Amino acid sequence: MKMTSKLIAAAMLAGTFSVAQAAPMDVFDLKTDSGADVFTDTLGEGSFYDNGASFAKLNDVDGTQDSAGAFLLFEFAGFANINNFGIYNLNDTSETLQVFSGIEGSGGREVAFDLDAGTASTYYGTANIGSTFGFYLQRGDTTFYSDASLNGGVDMTRIFDVTGSQNGSFFGSSLIVAFEDLLDGDFDYNDLIVGISDVQAVPEPGTLALFGLGLLGLGMTRGRKSA
Template sequence: MKKTLLKSTLLGATVCLIATNAMALPLGGTLQGALDARTLGGTSSVDVTTDMIADNTDSSWHITASGGSVATLLFEFASYANTTSFGIYDLNDQNNRLELFEGTDHGGSPLNGALTSLYQFGTSFSTDAGFDPAQTETFSSTSFGYYLDVSATGNTYFSDTLLNTDQYDHMFAYQGTGDQFSVFNNGYYAEWTSNEYILAWEDLYGGGDQDFTDFVVMVESVSPVPEPATMMLFGAGLLGLAGISKRRKSKK
């Protein structure tokens, strides 16, 4: 009985850790339609309701290329767009931030402020946003999280759901699968590769309309960093199940 209970507990913990968010899903079809419209052939291989990476693996990120990372603002279907900013934050101090896009930036063209380059020098990060002055911040580590500051409502949301005051997951991350994708929706296509992620944000407290089209950005040459606690628990669950199985076999 104890072994059965332990096995059930470990299985439950493991499933909870690797499952995506059952409560939060993009509703209304607008996000899917926007990705489809930018995909050659008119249908994206990414299903926005099922293909987001798990919430416990999209909290922290790191740059994977020596040349830095580029963020491209795709679109904002939101009434707060003109006062919303986006950037990265220090994992150990969410108030230590580096802005990548401000409210006056819009998708559609680099001339609208839709491109920002992010460079890393150890634990220091700096931006090159074209017409905007370069900004630099020093973090406590080489990894970081993403944030969305909706100043019109006084709310800031983070890639780490636990930091959100409403405990709602406001960001879904979608990894490229090789589709031919038009970033600026202008008929020019390039491969949406596996080292590129689209981050789709919901800007309303508690999830609001849950359309996740309020701020949608592509970030490249980055990779999510699994949380150590998550991986330890997941590993412990697998080891525990393996141990139970081994003991059962030895008794036969």
């Protein structure tokens, strides 16, 4: 009974942690600075919520080469011209790869992955990224990451899974990555919005750790009952 109670408490803690980081948000909740909708559900597909993911991984890792498409969709920020977007290595944040610079307008960019070497390349260079990676927004000496723990616990990113959507405004993206660019900002997540194709969302580490703890406890409970 005590172990069961601990498992329930762990599950409640995981839920509380997620809520504390950010309340659920639909991609169609994103607004421009004037209050207009960034995206509209023209096809009646329903909501696409931020699922609490912090990272992305390539869909196809069976071969030696792969690629992901990136689309700079919108920027509604005073710092738009100096906000740079890229991806980073989960285990080494010094390994970053720029995908877009702030002075670029809307458009597409391919990220090529060499799975044997563990590298990724764009127009801007090559870095040791791996097949699972996070996203960053950089402005001068300030960098915000899709992993809230690297921002002092502040969630600066919303990642919306729009896989399979036929909405033309998503440009065939699998994920929509939306950034806030100020720690004391309005958290409307419209400062930089990028679509990423051929990837899938990966939950944040804290949620996975708590889930794993629950599974471990469940196994211990069953073991005790069997004994």
